[in-house]
Amino acid sequence: MVLLSAQGMDTAQIAEVTFTSPDRVRDVIHNFNADGFDSLGPKYAGGRPPKFDTAQREQIKQIALARPGDHGLPFSTWSLSKLADYLVAQGVVEDISHEGLRMLLRDEGVSFPGGQDLEDQH
Template identity: 40%
Template sequence: MAEPVRVRRLTDHEGQKLEQIVRRGSTSSVRYRRAMMLLASAGGNRVPVIAKVVRADEDTVRDTIHRFDEIGLACLDPRWAGGRPRLLSPDDEDFVVQTATTRPTKLGQPFTRWSIRKLAA
């Protein structure tokens, strides 16, 4: 049987920082939940118990513990993906905003209001 996953021994600074995050609760929900997972693991709780307490998947708890062991408190910050690349350059965006805020009749168009289709054309 595999060894249970447990967080490494916390330094004083790490323990204080985690407790501060959990006590205040004013941080993001992701940081709060991850801090709860790490403190619970440091307190001797096993992964299934921690997963039930923080209402997370057991794999998420294990991943958080492993990342903490690798990089420390930096694991508390979420790593959001960048998403789809922008289709408009900043110059194109400025042009669209400038056009949309100008009356169509001033630009020689035969209508009085912009629509999305008219702007796209």
């Protein structure tokens, strides 16, 4: 986000290409301006991974089974990173790791064409 901003892209454009909200983009840029590169490091809280309620799990499953184009996205297949970013941007979850998403989808019985599980591809 910071690099895109430095290249002259506006907040709305950055939000669109990073699948997040303009408010999140502004927060990241503001934090970078205030704290520099230290603001970009991960903030691990530690502890147990978040649990998702039944409604969240169902919503994640439905989105994963749909085509990205059905959600107005410009690509034809999901990757774990794209799906995780989309779920956060849409407010389905506050945060989800790629591995956490992979396990949740496996537990929900979600597989994709050819019987393959969702792979972590970019």
